[in-house]
Amino acid sequence: MLDGGERLRIIDALVTVISGAYCHLPQKRAAYALDPVQALHLLRSRVAELSEGEFHLALTSIVLGLRDAHTRYSGPRAGQGAVATLPFLVEQYGSHDDPVFVVSKVAAPQLIRDPKFTAGVVLESWNSIPFARAVDLYSDRETGGRPDARRARALESLTFRALEGGPPPDEMLVDIGYRILPAETRREVRIPWRVVHPARADTSQRPGSRASRYIAADQAAEVVRRAKKMMFSGSVWQAERSGVAVARDKGWIKTWFQDALAARVIKDKTQGELGYLRIWSFDVDDDDAFIAEVIRLLDLLPETGLIVDLRGNPGGLIWAAERLLQLFTPNTVTPARFSVLATPLMRALARSPFNRMEFEAWLPSLEAAIATGEAYSQPLPLTDPAWCNDVGQRYSGPVACVVDPNTYSAGDLFAAGFVDNEIGPLICVGEGSGAGGANVWTHYDLREALVGTPFELEGLPADVGYTVAIRRALRSGAADGMPIEDLGVPGIPYEMTLDDLLHENRGLIAFCAGFLAGIPRTVLKVEVNGDTVAVTTSGLDELETYADGRPFEAVRKVGDGTWELPRPHARIIEFVGRRNGEICQRRKVGS
Structure with missing residues (x-):
């Protein structure tokens, strides 16, 4: 049981956080004509009248009224990691x-x-x-x-x-x-x-790791996803607990990241063999290992076309979602940008020497907002643009992506990047992706970041916690500056059929295959052989070679075939294939 002081401490913490750090507060006030801060003040005035259950239910209702799965309150009786099924x-x-x-x-x-x-x-x-x-x-x-x-x-x-x-x-x-x-x-x-009570996977994000402040996920949906896996894919669940690489069923490729990934070759009546990559979640702790595993899986799939299925993906590590985009496009990938509220709390957080490395880039615009009256800081990427292009394109064929309203958070970021970087068609089961546009922090993250500032947070009673959307995601490309929160990413609509539900989405796959068939196919393969490089091209008419970012030779006219070229002495060799002047393929090779 909480005493009166503990109840007031919880309310005061939420007032401080929602009024000073909650990045969507202006948008939610406008969209839903509500004021959560005033609601918390009113709750504070009558806190002594409420039973324990009524108090926690009132807090939960206020926070849920924001319609934001990133921002949640959990009381001491909440079953951490538990799912009613x-x-x-x-x-x-x-x-x-x-x-x-x-x-x-x-x-x-x-x-x-x-x-x-x-x-x-x-x-x-x-x-x-x-x-x-x-x-x-x-x-x-x-x-x-x-x-x-x-x-x-x-x-x-x-x-x-x-x-x-x-x-x-x-x-x-x-x-x-x-x-x-x-x-x-x-x-x-x-x-x-x-x-x-589904446990988390060994590959999932760990509290306190370097990635813990770069999460975009609906944690409740992630726990539900794990519960479904435990109940409907029991053999895979047991194999995961044993720590072995497994495939979900016959035809699926074995992977160490089977909680997050699945891949297989599928057959379409008109297009023949296609690749199918299912990304269940971005809940991983090591984005480098995750990207490397996706590359390995892509190498085992046909390059005639690829369907990337993110339906029901509740999000996870922002770096993993945004860095993955580069594997499917020759274009330079521009990640989403994030801004914070221009409030005294966020200025104090950014000024703190403990947060200098993470928030220094936002500080000048937060300071300038005192005079300009801007509600938000300058939007800046959370994933370094150089990281979003450090590996480069690894899949030659056309790519389509599938999302639904339960594709959330980091899943939204992937969908937005897929569209904004013009990678391929986005197919939506529903009106769009789930519309979660923020980086989410826990009470522990925020309390740690505010140490030494005038806004230091007291510890909460045992087992009480919350999460809060702290950095607001904005899109790039043609939708530059548009928020993802409450809007999501729309695409080409598709209505599921009974045949889809009972026979492994075969109508949806045929629908995606039709769009892939309409995209011209080109090929660029590179194989290093000592002092030479064998380059195979198809559907391209020009090939450019770069050594550490500098042109290595004149533009070479090519057709369909294999070309043996001298190997440049460079740390990074890059080959760019064009068709009618447009860049269609790009490959990077390390020394």
Whole structure:
């Protein structure tokens, strides 16, 4: 039980953080006509009247009202890392106006006790509420700036609900009405909630590591993702706990990053073999190792075309998401930029000698805002642009990316970079990506950064915590300066079908393959052989060679074939292939 002083300490900390550091505060006030700071002050005035549960529920409601999955409050009774689950997965197909909700997977039939309740049944009611109406009702409790994003998260929360940062289910049992196709028989089943505790993967981000302040993730969604994996991919889960490289199923390529990555060769009726790269999460601690593993997987996939699938990706390490883009394009990649609120708190944080290396670049614009009245600092990248181009293009073929409203945070950053750097078509199941545009910090991160400033934060009572969006993401390219928060990244819409849900997304894959077929294919392969370099080209008409950034020889006219060239004596050799004057391929080779 918290005493009165502890309750006031929690409220005062949240007032300080939301008013002084929460990067989306002006946008949320404008979008939702709310004032979370005033709501916290009002809660402070009546804190003695509330029970323990009422107090934490009131705080949770205020923070959830921001519709921001980065910014959450977790009370002492919150189940850290725990997920309330029902043993099946619900997915939606069809249009928004006429959705159909289908059970796509069943984890443990013995827990359901109804042999007729299997993959493929259509859900009609939820505790006697029409199912579509139940989704709409739950969406009002969910984060997300767009209605479709809130509905997508509500649909997930009907069967998987993280207990940290949100309220638990109200009911202990759920009555579900369903139909069996094609006979149209209607039945009802009652299923109890159960709680699971999925541990994090060995490759995931570790608190206190060099990457811990460069995270963009919905931690609640990440825990839910792990719970799904534990329930529906049990063999992969067990292999992961044993520390061995595994493949998810027959046809998938083995990988040490199987919690974050999966890759396989797929076959399309019209395009033949294509590569398929599934990025489940960017929750990794070592971006260099992650990039190296993706390169290894790409080398094992056909270069006729690639589908990069980020649906349901809850985010993770910003560096991993933004550095990955360079593998798919000959263009120089420009990362997103981030700004902070121009408040006395953020100025004090940036002035602190303990934060000088991390915030020095933002300090001049924060100081200038005192006179100019700017609400935000100058936007600057969190991922060094040089890092975003240090490896270069590694995949020759055309690339399409797939996202949905549950593609969030670092997933949003990848989607934005994919579009803004003109890498390929972005396919959206829904109106766009999930619309999470920020770098998220924990209470520990912020408290540590404010040590020695006038805004030092006191420690919170045991097991109480929060996360906060501290640096606001802005897009580059044609959408330069546009925020990602609440908007997401729109693309080419696609409506899922029942065939997709029950047969490994084959309609979606055919849809993506159609776009890949329309992109001209070029090839550039480089093989170093002692003092010479064998360069294979296809679909290109000019080849440029650079040694440590300087031209090595005159532009060479090429066609389809292999060319043996002298090897420049340089640390980095770069080959650039053009077609009709446009750069189509680029390769970097180290000494």
